Amino acid sequence: MKIFPALLLRLLHPIHIYRLWVLQRTRKGVNRVYNDPQLKLYHRLLPGDHLHYGYFDDPHISPVDISLGMIYRAQERYAELLADLVVHPQQRVLDVGCGMGGLLGVLNKRGIEALGLTPDKNQAQHIRKNYPNKLLECKFEDMEVDENAAQFGTVITSESLQYLDLKRALPLINQILVKEGRWIACDYFREGAAAEKSGHYWDYFVRQLEEHGFKIVMQQNITPHILPTIAFAHHWSAHVIIPMIEFGEEKLLVKAPGWHYMFKNFLESMYEKLNKNLETVDPEQFAAKKKYLLMVIERA
Numbered sequence: 424m425k426i427f428p429a430l431l432l433r434l435l436h437p438i439h440i441y442r443l444w445v446l447q448r449t450r451k452g453v454n455r456v457y458n459d460p461q462l463k464l465y466h467r468l469l470p471g472d473h474l475h476y477g478y479f480d481d482p483h484i485s486p487v488d489i490s491l492g493m494i495y496r497a498q499e500r501y502a503e504l505l506a507d508l509v510v511h512p513q514q515r516v517l518d519v520g521c522g523m524g525g526l527l528g529v530l531n532k533r534g535i536e537a538l539g540l541t542p543d544k545n546q547a548q549h550i551r552k553n554y555p556n557k558l559l560e561c562k563f564e565d566m567e568v569d570e571n572a573a574q575f576g577t578v579i580t581s582e583s584l585q586y587l588d589l590k591r592a593l594p595l596i597n598q599i600l601v602k603e604g605r606w607i608a609c610d611y612f613r614e615g616a617a618a619e620k621s622g623h624y625w626d627y628f629v630r631q632l633e634e635h636g637f638k639i640v641m642q643q644n645i646t647p648h649i650l651p652t653i654a655f656a657h658h659w660s661a662h663v664i665i666p667m668i669e670f671g672e673e674k675l676l677v678k679a680p681g682w683h684y685m686f687k688n689f690l691e692s693m694y695e696k697l698n699k700n701l702e703t704v705d706p707e708q709f710a711a712k713k714k715y716l717l718m719v720i721e722r723a
């Protein structure tokens with residue numbers, strides 16, 4: 424049967440209408456922290472086990488010249504930069520929000536004992552299958568404190584700090600670090616009214632550090648070096664994905680104008696959403712409203 428008559432039949436049939444109503448009413452909201460479809464998609468699109476923006480040595484590279492292989496290498500470079508800051512390699516490292524385990528792999532190659540922590544079940548499954556590292560499967564804020572007190576020479580948050588509740592996470596970092604321990608944090612922060620709501624506000628973060636007895640001992644603004652990845656995402660969305668969707672709509676208009684009329688409102692709201700998402704990967708907007716920092720933080 425052709426697709427549109429089949430759809431119409433389904434929409435009009437009382438059994439299907441009832442089923443639609445029941446499924447919508449009983450749908451369960453899964454907390455994104457335990458199963459993040461966006462991070463899962465990034466892993467399917469990118470060749471390696473990293474879920475961060477990467478570090479391009481050449482910040483002026485054009486998005487049209489970037490390949491997926493280059494993004495992978497930029498991500499490896501970013502992980503190496505973080506690993507270089509581990510100054511107690513004989514002591515254990517905790518990779519908080521370890522994603523798919525890319526940084527664990529880099530630390531393993533250097534002979535550093537590293538533990539991963541993630542609340543996400545897909546990530547946990549992937550790590551158990553591919554990495555020998557011990558893994559804690561929970562939100563960092565829910566980590567068992569007593570058995571982990573003063574157990575880590577280094578805590579790393581690689582683009583995961585933005586997800587943490589600072590009031591709960593900072594006291595925990597303080598408790599699990601050894602006396603001379605350090606926290607390596609690499610993430611972006613909001614400085615103004617950013618279009619996208621991710622990232623802690625920088626002023627708030629600094630106040631929280633002070634309140635919980637931490638100080639920043641090294642800080643490097645790496646924004647220009649992560650922007651090529653954002654520019655790449657923007658280029659592909661604006662010049663490949665959206666034109667392909669528009670092409671599909673034009674085909675629908677020619678082949679099935681009635682159905683195009685029926686779906687007009689849906690298509691309009693979809694374009695609105697797509698354009699809003701495009702703003703979140705606009706490199707100029709990112710640079711104007713956010714900053715991406717690599718930091719070493721210690722007890723004051």
Ligand SMILES: C[S@@+](CC[C@H](N)C(=O)[O-])C[C@H]1O[C@@H](n2cnc3c(N)ncnc32)[C@H](O)[C@@H]1O
Pocket residue numbers: 456459462472473474475519520521522523524525526540541542543546561562563564580581582583586587588
């Ligand atoms: C953008 S990914 C970065 C992953 C990895 N660190 C990397 O650099 O590839 C953010 C990570 O933080 C994790 N995360 C989110 N909320 C968290 C929480 N409350 N506690 C610990 N990890 C969390 C996500 O599951 C994911 O692993």
